[in-house]
Amino acid sequence: MSKIVVVGTNHAGTAAIKTMLSQYGSENEIVTFDQNSNISFLGCGMALWIGEQIDGAEGLFYSNKEELESMGAKVYMESPVLNIDYDRKVVRALVNGQEHVESYDKLILATGSQPIIPPIKGVELQKDSLEFKATLENLQFVKLFQNSEEVIKKLEKPGINRVAVVGAGYIGVELAEAFQRKGKEVVLVDIADTCMGGYYDRDFTDMMSKNLEDHGIELAFGQAVQAVEGDGKVERLVTDKASYDVDMVIMAVGFKPNTGLGNGQLETFKNGAWVVNKKQETSMKDVYAIGDCATIYDNSRDDINYIALASNAVRTGIVAAHNACGYELEGAGVQGSNGISIYGLNMVSTGLTLEKAKEAGFNALETSFNDLQKPEFIKHDNHEVAIKIIYDKDSRVILGCQMVSREDVSMGIHMFSLAIQEKVTIEKLSLMDIFFLPHFNKPYNYITMAALAAE
Numbered sequence: 001m002s003k004i005v006v007v008g009t010n011h012a013g014t015a016a017i018k019t020m021l022s023q024y025g026s027e028n029e030i031v032t033f034d035q036n037s038n039i040s041f042l043g044c045g046m047a048l049w050i051g052e053q054i055d056g057a058e059g060l061f062y063s064n065k066e067e068l069e070s071m072g073a074k075v076y077m078e079s080p081v082l083n084i085d086y087d088r089k090v091v092r093a094l095v096n097g098q099e100h101v102e103s104y105d106k107l108i109l110a111t112g113s114q115p116i117i118p119p120i121k122g123v124e125l126q127k128d129s130l131e132f133k134a135t136l137e138n139l140q141f142v143k144l145f146q147n148s149e150e151v152i153k154k155l156e157k158p159g160i161n162r163v164a165v166v167g168a169g170y171i172g173v174e175l176a177e178a179f180q181r182k183g184k185e186v187v188l189v190d191i192a193d194t195c196m197g198g199y200y201d202r203d204f205t206d207m208m209s210k211n212l213e214d215h216g217i218e219l220a221f222g223q224a225v226q227a228v229e230g231d232g233k234v235e236r237l238v239t240d241k242a243s244y245d246v247d248m249v250i251m252a253v254g255f256k257p258n259t260g261l262g263n264g265q266l267e268t269f270k271n272g273a274w275v276v277n278k279k280q281e282t283s284m285k286d287v288y289a290i291g292d293c294a295t296i297y298d299n300s301r302d303d304i305n306y307i308a309l310a311s312n313a314v315r316t317g318i319v320a321a322h323n324a325c326g327y328e329l330e331g332a333g334v335q336g337s338n339g340i341s342i343y344g345l346n347m348v349s350t351g352l353t354l355e356k357a358k359e360a361g362f363n364a365l366e367t368s369f370n371d372l373q374k375p376e377f378i379k380h381d382n383h384e385v386a387i388k389i390i391y392d393k394d395s396r397v398i399l400g401c402q403m404v405s406r407e408d409v410s411m412g413i414h415m416f417s418l419a420i421q422e423k424v425t426i427e428k429l430s431l432m433d434i435f436f437l438p439h440f441n442k443p444y445n446y447i448t449m450a451a452l453a454a455e
């Protein structure tokens with residue numbers, strides 16, 4: 001029997017614990033620590049909750065301490081791990097205010113990520129705040145259930161009428177929509193001159209920017225935030241180009257891996273994430289890292305990368321669980337597949353954008369096609385779809401894909417995800433069997449048409 005200690009019990013840690021206990025029963029002793037008071041909050045629900053598109057937060061959790069304990073784990077909540085002695089194989093945590101020492105045979109690190117605190121005047125955290133509370137009232141970071149709950153409570157009281165969201169990645173864009181749906185005036189600020197530039201090329205992001213503007217959201221792109229000002233609470237946001245009088249500022253400029261417990265002894269990536277192989281093994285024997293605290297193999301670049309997503313957290317948790325329990329398993333890697341739905345405009349992408357593919361040194365080309373989802377004679381629920389496929393001119397291998405529509409085209413992007421993973425060429429895609437039924441699509445499907453149009 002091995003004793004396996006899991007540090008961090010959120011999406012990645014929970015997936016690992018559940019896999020170990022459901023697949024290997026009581027073969028191992030499983031002990032886990034988390035500094036938070038709740039498990040498995042789906043951050044993606046935050047915007048839906050604020051924008052009142054769901055009734056409340058109840059459905060935003062899928063596990064808890066009781067469930068993990070009923071499966072056989074020893075779970076310490078509100079118990080931060082303070083340090084780890086990798087030579088002695090010992091974890092030191094604070095449990096009920098007392099130092100608690102736990103030895104391990106194998107260790108799974110699932111400490112996740114933390115909001116990036118940009119070096120901006122007025123933007124700082126309260127000392128020792130584990131819940132990312134800012135010193136300035138109504139300056140909000142978004143990560144935990146507690147952060148969402150705090151924002152919701154503040155919105156229930158009068159006084160918050162104008163909100164600035166800083167960071168126009170997918171979280172910032174979702175929150176901008178949510179505040180506007182809640183009846184607030186919203187300004188969305190980013191230093192880049194567009195939104196979601198990491199996932200989509202400019203023609204696609206322009207569609208999203210227009211969508212946001214059409215719904216009354218003010219876009220302040222290409223502006224560097226210089227200060228958040230106010231007497232004790234937020235009063236204004238100052239950029240290098242303008243000043244905005246606002247009552248609340250949401251800082252959503254990204255996340256960094258939370259890897260302080262590595263103590264400089266585990267190999268790290270350029271952003272500090274723990275470097276892992278496809279078995280989730282770190283550079284230290286018997287120590288695994290999963291989820292947002294670790295790197296992940298990116299098939300579109302054929303290299304390790306940092307892609308912080310819940311989808312990656314659960315999969316890497318499953319892989320580490322098997323390896324820690326003695327069954328060797330390699331993850332398939334990822335393509336950074338993602339999706340967003342704003343006021344009914346759905347965008348999905350996987351792999352590299354054209355811009356990113358060129359930056360990565362590929363001889364990248366794009367082929368695109370716009371069409372209706374279904375034949376013209378279908379008069380209802382038949383929307384336009386735009387697709388763009390990125391491929392390498394020399395090897396012909398597909399590198400990325402983006403789709404946008406008011407239809408739900410999300411299932412299509414999963415196919416491209418597999419295509420990138422399996423190095424499928426654009427020619428293979430052009431002759432792939434895509435069925436036709438007017439209820440679903442056209443005889444010449446836009447995927448086929450885009451692939452046939454490749455140079």
Ligand SMILES: Cc1cc2nc3c(=O)[nH]c(=O)nc-3n(C[C@H](O)[C@H](O)[C@H](O)COP(=O)(O)OP(=O)(O)OC[C@H]3O[C@@H](n4cnc5c(N)ncnc54)[C@H](O)[C@@H]3O)c2cc1C
Nearest residue numbers: 008010011012034035043044081112113291292309310311
């Ligand atoms: C607003 C928002 C929306 C999102 N939307 C999506 C989405 O739509 N789709 C998607 O795939 N992803 C989404 N994400 C990203 C997703 O939430 C993360 O990728 C995911 O939470 C990573 O899970 P994790 O378990 O690796 O890390 P985390 O969720 O960061 O969990 C780490 C855990 O470790 C604990 N911990 C840290 N340090 C210690 C310590 N020293 N001792 C004890 N415990 C410790 C923490 O308390 C925490 O519970 C969203 C994130 C946010 C914030």
